[in-house]
Amino acid sequence: MALYEHVFIARPDISPAQAESLVEELKTLIEEKGGKTGKTEYWGLRNLAYRIAKNRKGHYGLIDIDAEPAVIDELDRLQRLSEDVIRHMTIRVEEHTDEPSAVLSKKDDRRRREQRR
Template identity: 65%
Template sequence: MAFYEHVVIARPDISQQQVETLVEEITAIIVEKEGTVSNTEYWGLRNLAYPINKSRKGHYSLINIDGPAAAIQEVERRLRINEDVIRFLTIRVEELSTEPSAVLSRKDRGDKPERGDRDRGERRPRRDREDS
């Protein structure tokens, strides 16, 4: 069997619980086709790079799969039919990572400063033009 990373982007107007149900359905399909799901991650409601079907956001989920190609084909066939799915992408990888994905590790680090942490110094004075 091969290893796959599968990312699903769902419509922004569905709830997080409905996204989790969608991931459970995908997991059930994989198990039915004699594969295994080693890890699932919910990345949250994130901005899309460009609007898709008038949506600017989407619920992102990552699923690590160890299974046959037939299982992946069945999952992709069902996701094409599902109206809640905006996009999906399946990539074959050499091995599955046991660590959290880069998206989750960046979220946990908290790289962005909080709004209250900004420097509240004086504004620089405007330079007046010299009219010649």
């Protein structure tokens, strides 16, 4: 099996709870198809670099996946059909880390600096 990182952007008009449940739905789908999931992260509602389908913001999520390419193909197919997902991307990686992603570690650094003040 190969290692992948899957990032998606969901519409801004869904609630954060719905975005987190979308992450859990994807996780169960991967596990049903025979894959394994590692860490999952919900990055929150963030500004987009450019407008996508008239949206300026989106809910971001990340899933680490260990699965066969057929599972990734099915995941991509379902993401294209989903009305809640406006963009998604799956990247093959050499290894997964247990550390928080760069996005979450940046938030933690910002909080620490504010607490020192």
